Amino acid sequence: MATIEDQTHDTGDDYAENETLILDMLDRFLKTEVKPYVHELDAKDEYLHEIVEKMKEMGLFGCLIDTEYGGLGLSTSTYAKIVDRISAVWMSVSGIINSHLIMAMTIQRNGTEAQKREFLPRIATGELRGGIGLTEPDCGIDLQAIRTVARRDGDHYVVNGSKTWITNSKYGNVLALLVKTDPEAQPLHKGMCLLIVEKGPAFEVSRQLQKLGYKGIDTCELTFTDFRVLVSRVIGGKEGLGLKQILSGLELGRINVAARGVGVAQAALDEAIAYSQQRKTFGKPICEHQAIALKLGEMATRGSRTLAHRFRRARL
Ligand SMILES: Cc1cc2nc3c(=O)[nH]c(=O)nc-3n(C[C@H](O)[C@H](O)[C@H](O)COP(=O)(O)OP(=O)(O)OC[C@H]3O[C@@H](n4cnc5c(N)ncnc54)[C@H](O)[C@@H]3O)c2cc1C
Numbered sequence: 001m002a003t004i005e006d007q008t009h010d011t012g013d014d015y016a017e018n019e020t021l022i023l024d025m026l027d028r029f030l031k032t033e034v035k036p037y038v039h040e041l042d043a044k045d046e047y048l049h050e051i052v053e054k055m056k057e058m059g060l061f062g063c064l065i066d067t068e069y070g071g072l073g074l075s076t077s078t079y080a081k082i083v084d085r086i087s088a089v090w091m092s093v094s095g096i097i098n099s100h101l102i103m104a105m106t107i108q109r110n111g112t113e114a115q116k117r118e119f120l121p122r123i124a125t126g127e128l129r130g131g132i133g134l135t136e137p138d139c140g141i142d143l144q145a146i147r148t149v150a151r152r153d154g155d156h157y158v159v160n161g162s163k164t165w166i167t168n169s170k171y172g173n174v175l176a177l178l179v180k181t182d183p184e185a186q187p188l189h190k191g192m193c194l195l196i197v198e199k200g201p202a203f204e205v206s207r208q209l210q211k212l213g214y215k216g217i218d219t220c221e222l223t224f225t226d227f228r229v230l231v232s233r234v235i236g237g238k239e240g241l242g243l244k245q246i247l248s249g250l251e252l253g254r255i256n257v258a259a260r261g262v263g264v265a266q267a268a269l270d271e272a273i274a275y276s277q278q279r280k281t282f283g284k285p286i287c288e289h290q291a292i293a294l295k296l297g298e299m300a301t302r303g304s305r306t307l308a309h310r311f312r313r314a315r316l
Helices: 004-011 015-044 049-058 076-089 091-110 113-125 242-278 290-312
Strands: 130-133 149-153 156-167 174-180 192-198 203-208 219-230
Touching (some): 015 076, 049 091, 076 091, 076 242, 091 113, 091 130, 091 192, 130 156, 149 174, 174 242, 192 219, 192 242, 242 290
Parallel strands (some): 130 174
Antiparallel strands (some): 174 192, 203 219
16 A cells, blocks of 8 residues: 555655645545445444554554654644545544644654654554543543642652543553642642653553444543653653643644534535435425525535635644
8 A cells, every 4th residue: 555655755845736645545545444334333333443554554643743753744734634534434533643643743842852763753653552641530621630640769750540531542552641740739730741651560441431422432541550650751851841731732632623523514514415416305306495405505604614714724
């Protein structure tokens, strides 16, 4: 299979031309490797192992990572188009790269050079795959209230606590984990940091959560019991910066979520148009009834084009 990376580098100078090639290749992948299997995988809530392997081959796990660190170095507006196309076929697939890339970009923007060289190339290939561990059973939006503590012990931290709703944590193997190194610090964020944690003993996936929708993707509760992490894994090498780092990383998640909305809205519009042209009442296709035509027109303008305009402007 040709990879996105091949096409990015082979075609050289014109970014717009590269982007077209990349999106065309993505469309072919979605048409042949995803669309035929969506209903079955979604109904069974079955993990998308084969799709993930193909996404690795295409370089999607490193699409935003700089080429210097083994990624494709794409822009966030190209990323929004990628997420839009994926979501029009199956939104769950976009979740596989969302928190993974938030983690990746948090390291790329804030990590030490040694951290970038150690982790980003493996994150770009998908050898290391994961996301962000922020939310806890008693705390979501108010992240300064987290209770997971990392206590210093020589050149390690000893982590104790639990996280919940963590995407990519069952089948993934790495997380940017938000912890408190000093629970007494004031203001609270001064006692927080982000640790790059790879799975190991004492990092337990305690429960996979059942969801009403957004099937096929793993979202779990995690428990850390005296889990040891090297001090060198503090993103940026300095305590007290974790909240700021992750809040800026979450901006990418907002672009992803907005682009998902565009993709889903566009798919709904396409389906509605196709159905309204095929379904007949009172001797004509229902799209020829004025009330239906008005609804379709409203969907096209409000549900899709406005959002599409917004995500096209996506920039970090
Ligand atoms: C499918 C799924 C996947 C997820 N994946 C991840 C993941 O990978 N990693 C991760 O760390 N988390 C993840 N989350 C958790 C998600 O980030 C949290 O659900 C989110 O941060 C909100 O937290 P909460 O649900 O605890 O709501 P709370 O923080 O308890 O808030 C409850 C409600 O009150 C509102 N509210 C809170 N404070 C205020 C205020 N000051 N003013 C007005 N309104 C307020 C909130 O908007 C919300 O509607 C995931 C969640 C879901 C559903």
